[in-house]
Amino acid sequence: MVSCQVNYIVKLLYEKSSGNKKILSYKDLLVWQKAIELVMEIYELTKYFPKEETYGLVSQIKRAAVSIPANIAEGRSRRTRKDFIQFLRIAYASGAELETHLEIAKRLK
Numbered sequence: 001m002v003s004c005q006v007n008y009i010v011k012l013l014y015e016k017s018s019g020n021k022k023i024l025s026y027k028d029l030l031v032w033q034k035a036i037e038l039v040m041e042i043y044e045l046t047k048y049f050p051k052e053e054t055y056g057l058v059s060q061i062k063r064a065a066v067s068i069p070a071n072i073a074e075g076r077s078r079r080t081r082k083d084f085i086q087f088l089r090i091a092y093a094s095g096a097e098l099e100t101h102l103e104i105a106k107r108l109k
Contacts, residue, residue: 001053015058022062025072025076026072027073029076031072032072032073035072035091036069038068039068040082042061042062043062044067046058057104057108060097061101061102064098064101067090067091068094068095068098071088071091072087072091075091
């Protein structure tokens with residue numbers, strides 16, 4: 001099921017990101033751009049976490065968030081569709097990890 005979703009996402013990435021222009025870089029991918037925006041929002045949000053969480057939950061949240069655009073970029077840079085799909089799967093999993101950390105933070109509040 002996840003494999004079908006990822007393949008569909010890859011197809012959409014190429015269709016939606018490119019429009020009429022050729023994708024020359026991972027930076028041209030809308031999903032990478034949105035993931036970078038997410039990282040900025042996460043860094044802003046975690047400023048308000050308790051100081052005692054700096055090396056615990058805050059660190060985990062930041063690493064999971066940063067992993068998303070980093071894996072998209074690395075996968076796109078590999079230049080094969082198979083590698084790109086694998087790195088998108090990793091980015092997708094990092095999104096689930098981030099979501100879990102945020103849920104924990106919400107419940108601890």
